[in-house]
Amino acid sequence: MLHAIKGLYDVGVDMHIKTPAGTLDPVHTSVGVKQGCPLSPTLFGMFIDGLQHHVAATCPTAGPALGAAPGVRLSLLIYADDTAILAD
Secondary structure, eight states: OHHHHHHHHHSOEEEOOEETTEEOOOEEEOSSOOTTOTTHHHHHHHHHHHHHHHHHHHOTTOSOBOTTSTTOBOOEEEETTEEEEOOO
């Protein structure tokens, strides 16, 4: 299954960007998840989950302390595809 997923992303994609003035020339990209692909939300979620665990494991004292919860720190704010990394 992993080889099949890698195969989907090995070739990259051409992005077509629409502006009020018209469509720009295609831009080739080989990073990120494919827009509109049913697998994209799952793959992105797996990446973000891994990032969150990595930050917690490697930087357990990073981020500001939460006043109401002693010893608990807030190192990441994640909502959909927006991420903020916090430091104190």
